[in-house]
Amino acid sequence: MSHVVSAADSLSALSSRLDSAIQAVFDPMHLTGVGAYWRVVLVSLIVHVTIFKAVPIVTRLLMLRAYEQMSDGDKRSWDICVLALLHSAFDAAFIIAYFNNPALNGDKMGGYNEQFEYLLATTLGYYVWDLSICLSDYSNYGLMYLIHGGLGVFGLIVLTSRQLQFYAIPYLLPELSSVFLNIRHLLKYAGKANSLVYKVNFLLFLVAFISIRVGFETYHSFYLALDVYQGNTGNVFYPFAVYFAILGVTLTALNLIWLRQILNAAYYTLFAGASKRTKEAQARKDE
Template sequence: MRDPIPPPRTLINLTNPLARTLSLRTLPLHAHEILPSFTLYTYLHSSLIPFASRHLFPQIYPSLAPRTKTAWNARAVSLLSSCVLNTAALSVIYLDRERWAMGPRGRVWGYTGASGMVQGFAAGYFLWDLAVCAGNVEVHGPGALMHAVSALAVSLLGFRPFCNYYGLNFVLYELSTPFLNVHWFMDKLGMTGSTAQLVNGIALVATFGASRLVWGTYQSVRMYQDMWIAFEAPGGLPVPPWLALAYVVSNTTLSVLNFYWFGRMITTLRKRFEKPSNEDDEKGTKE
């Protein structure tokens, strides 16, 4: 399936030298998706979202601490981006018949323009995410920075092309992101512990567990199996050890972070909605 957004020839010519240097052969075909998405998210984060938030939430947003405003702006971009990426990835996975016909070698070395389009949008977002996390580590934390580095590496390696098939499947990690960000915004909007937050929390746990833990682990195992087949294929195109290692390390980092965040998420949600015990009630009464 072709990329439905044709690349401009001028941009292809401009990015070819960089692509040859980095051995990312299909990168010039999708630079027109990476650069505009990076630019758009930068504009949203620095200008449009702060402007809109001041007008939509005049009693809340201006009174937030600078660190919280930074997190608010970034989470708003993350919310919008995840909706776009989820829609694009699900559409291509469903419609791209070339992907459906791929065997193990195709899933490791194959490429379709439509999959590259989604990876281009993802790379633009993760490039922006890396810049924001690196510039605000004290706000977003080292875990978010590690996630941005690993996700960008997986996205860019898809332009070699390498595991372009699986890179698109891993984009579906973002299915849980809208619920995660809505949960955070509910806290800031005075909806902590509300029924709406409980419903959103259930959806968050369900989508996070299904997309990142179950789906992500299943896709990782399948990817490792296909890599091994590519290694052993006689007369085929072997996987360079450094390339397999880079992809495996990046993907494993994402998987470890997902399991770690899931544990923290369960703990946080339990604190939000657990009723205090009788002993706690009595203690509170005495105090």
């Protein structure tokens, strides 16, 4: 028993020293969340890795034939999409729960909610995992995905440091549209790209993308940029306010670029197939 107690004491002492070392590095950088939540992030990362490893096992139990017919690349993409779907659903759920939180809405720069901060630290574990995927498979993902993953990790580190927590809402609520996007990918891998479910899901994705990403996110990005320009940043570390303002403008530009691509995809998904069948039917009738 004494050996167990001694080991526990040693582990506790090591953890305390690690706390001190992390805080000494990040606290002067106004990133106190790293020291406060590194254990939460680590546990979250382990959970996400475990789920990722379990996805192929569960998929084989539920749909062995369809899964085995996929190429190795599609299997890996399927596994990633399943975890991304679970993550986006989790993010969207807790963001919606805090949508009208008085503490956050009352002070968009310095509003603080401890439980909300804890949930943000939990979701940071996913973004660390996502960044590791981009690094390990860089040839497939490329620089843009790597930058996107890095920006997400840094942004959440700032949000867990009692700064700009409100802006987790407009910047993470778009995960709701990602729910439908990931379902779309999964249906495609499962060979259901021509099904009614696929088309209905794509329509829901289109509505969510336009209303949330192009509408809600753009609206708050504009007013954040305006506040930063006017110096209305309260007690927030000013460079981080600037960072989030630039991030919002960048996301708005990307969303508008993606919207054009999505509208083109919407035409082929919702209308082109029906138009093709009509022409084929007319051709048979003429014969």
